[in-house]
Amino acid sequence: MKHVAVVGAGLCGSLLACYLGRRGYTVDLYERRPDPRVTGAERGRSINLALSERGIDALRRIGLDEEVLRDALPMRGRMVHPLHGETNFQPYSLSGDRAINSIGRGALNDALLDAAGATPGVTIHFDHPLTALDPSLGTLGFADGSSAKADIVLGADGAGSATRGLLMAYAGEGFSETVSFLDYGYKELTIPARDGEYALDPGALHIWPRGTSMMIALPNPDRSFTGTLFWPSSGSDSFASIGSPAAVERHFRENYPDLLELIPNLVEDYRHNPVGLLGTVKCAPWQMLGRVALIGDAAHAIVPFYGQGANASFEDVVELDRCLDATGDNWAEALPLYEQGRRENSEAIAEMALANFVEMRDKVADPFFKLGKNVEHTLERWLPGKYVSRYELVSFSTTPYAEVRRRVKQQHQVVGAVAGALVALAATALIRRLTR
Ligand code: FAD
CATH class of the missing domain: 3.50.50.60 (FAD/NAD(P)-binding domain)
Known part of the structure; x- marks a missing residue:
């Protein structure tokens, strides 16, 4: 042999x-x-x-x-933490019970x-x-x-x-x-347990989408979360742009105010942990x-x-x-x-x-994105097995990735055509009413 x-x-x-x-x-x-x-x-x-x-x-x-x-630890959806307003939970699957696992x-x-x-x-x-x-x-x-x-x-x-x-x-x-290196790096920051319990819901992957930067956090069995801050590596709004403890605190107060309270060792962690490359x-x-x-x-x-x-x-x-x-x-x-x-x-x-x-960093907090996800789940409900979201196909199936890409493109074309037809019908009805 x-x-x-x-x-x-x-x-x-x-x-x-x-x-x-x-x-x-x-x-x-x-x-x-x-x-x-x-x-x-x-x-x-x-x-x-x-x-x-x-x-x-x-x-x-x-x-x-x-x-x-x-x-x-199973994570059944994303918990989005907007800069202003309430957190909102977006399930990963139509049924809401399928989970990715933090390990x-x-x-x-x-x-x-x-x-x-x-x-x-x-x-x-x-x-x-x-x-x-x-x-x-x-x-x-x-x-x-x-x-x-x-x-x-x-x-x-x-x-x-x-x-x-x-x-x-x-x-x-x-x-x-x-x-091809991304012009973004990442830094890990620990959200420790609070009074021996998880400081956030451990059944979700937490996201703080902020456009230029983004933080995510995944739960650990010891009741802590590992947070990962993604941010450009260089430039005026980047890892390179802050160094002093005061600047770190100011950045988090402006962009991630809830994390200031959740990460008591923020400045120490921030200064100690390296910036990783992504590519x-x-x-x-x-x-x-x-x-x-x-x-x-x-x-x-x-x-x-x-x-x-x-x-x-x-x-x-x-x-x-x-x-x-x-x-x-x-x-x-x-x-x-x-x-x-x-x-x-x-x-x-x-x-x-x-x-x-781009979706995680920019779109998850957008009301149109949330509407789109609701439409997607409705289509999955109406067309079981025929319309399946990209996330479900990637994370909850073994359908080859290239097949997922082809299938999602087709699904989007059909949805685009149906949406176009509905808009055209609505416009025709409106014109009729206005010209009656
Ligand atoms: P590695 O895990 O890198 O292992 C390579 C091994 O080779 C290491 O043990 C190294 O020491 C050894 N080695 C290196 N050079 C030599 C040498 N010259 N001689 C002998 N040994 C050598 N993937 C997911 O599926 N889900 C996630 O949520 C996820 N999150 C991630 C988050 C971050 C921030 C990063 C950076 C990656 C993430 N990944 C995730 C990707 C995942 O980590 C990698 O795809 C995975 O580790 C690849 O496994 P590997 O064994 O090919 O490489």
């Missing part, structure tokens, strides 16, 4: 190792960091994330869903590492940053000077993938890469020589506004598994098939994630 090297024991790599170990492969999983179960999670990446149907489906297929979701990144990674470590055939090597790769021979080199060899090498080493860089160095013009990675090809491939963020990192990066990465694993089934584990056929199956879908979710940023 073939020997597979997986680079990166993050969310995607550790799940991938579980799947491949179960197929009977000998898997060596190489991770740059020390074991996070011993040292604690690394700072600087999101503390929690939203897991939805696609990610859960990938876990369910190998019996990990219940264990992983044990501490997850700690560290807890999820630890559970997947435990599962990978317990899978026969899988060995995890921590403190092994990949620094060299020869795709034609399958040889890998690590920062400490050690080396290894494998029949198949899979790079699951995240948005800044070393495997991707090494493929580019190997293939030269035969490999293309674009990394979209595109590259081609995802596989070379039928022997080396990229998977997860390494192949297609996206901005986090649809909460789909990890979900899409888990779907990659399911697709690769399906391709191995379809080809009788012939990797030279399976890897191109996997790329073909996932590329259009990853491009679709990258585009939808960028579009959702």
Whole structure:
């Protein structure tokens, strides 16, 4: 049986190792960091994330869903906090009971590492940053000077993938890469428990839409919330524009007055926590020589506004598994098939994630947007199964992302045509009345 090297024991790599170990492969999983179960999670990446149907489906297929979701907190809709006026709850689904799940990144990674470590055939090597790769021979080199060899090498080493860089160095013009950074960064701020209880409703994802900036907050099992402030990285209204404690407080008093009270350590948190970068990675090809491939963020990192990066990465694993089934584990056929199956879908979710940023930042507080959502839910009720909102298709189904994009476009065309016809009828009736 073939020997597979997986680079990166993050969310995607550790799940991938579980799947491949179960197929009977000998898997060596190489991770740059020390074991996070011993040292604690690394700072600087999101503390929690939203897991939805696609990610859960990938876990369910190998019996990990219940264990992983044990501490997850279901969020059934958005709680919008306008600058002025009352908060309002917008359910994610027509029925109101479908939920995305807030889960700690560290807890999820630890559970997947435990599962990978317990899978026969899988060995995890921590403190092994990949620094060299020869795709034609399958040889890998690590920062400490050690080396290894494998029949198949899979790079699951995240948005800044070393495997991707090494493929580019190997293939030269035969490999293309674009990394488009958003001019927004993010900073995490903790909303602690108040008197031992959640300070906000833990059944919702909270949003403070403010046009240029936006804050969101997801609940944690310890009754705190992790808030994430999205704001331009530079310019007069940006992370770069405030530094002094007084300026931080003034900014929050003007834009997020309720958060001033909810985040007692605001200034300290703000000054201490780093500003993270956000971007979209595109590259081609995802596989070379039928022997080396990229998977997860390494192949297609996206901005986090649809909460789909990890979900899409888990779907990659399911697709690769399906391709191995379809080809009788012939990797030279399976890897191109996997790329073909996932590329259009990853491009679709990258585009939808960028579009959702505008929706979350600007539109959710707009009365016309709320009206539109009500119309959408009415259509879903009138045309069950025929009209399904984009959010439901993305978050509560495994319909391929590209198919979601096509279907939503068609739905919008039909709704646009019906709305146009209704406006024309109303205008005709009005003209008749006025000219009677
Ligand atoms: P990673 O999780 O980045 O893992 C890569 C691993 O490779 C790491 O362990 C790293 O240490 C290791 N590594 C790196 N270089 C090397 C090397 N040279 N050698 C060996 N190992 C190496 N997704 C969602 O689905 N829902 C959300 O709500 C969500 N929210 C997000 C919020 C924010 C602010 C951000 C930034 C992202 C969010 N995401 C979300 C996206 C999600 O975090 C990523 O899509 C997901 O982590 C991708 O998993 P991965 O395993 O491909 O990469």
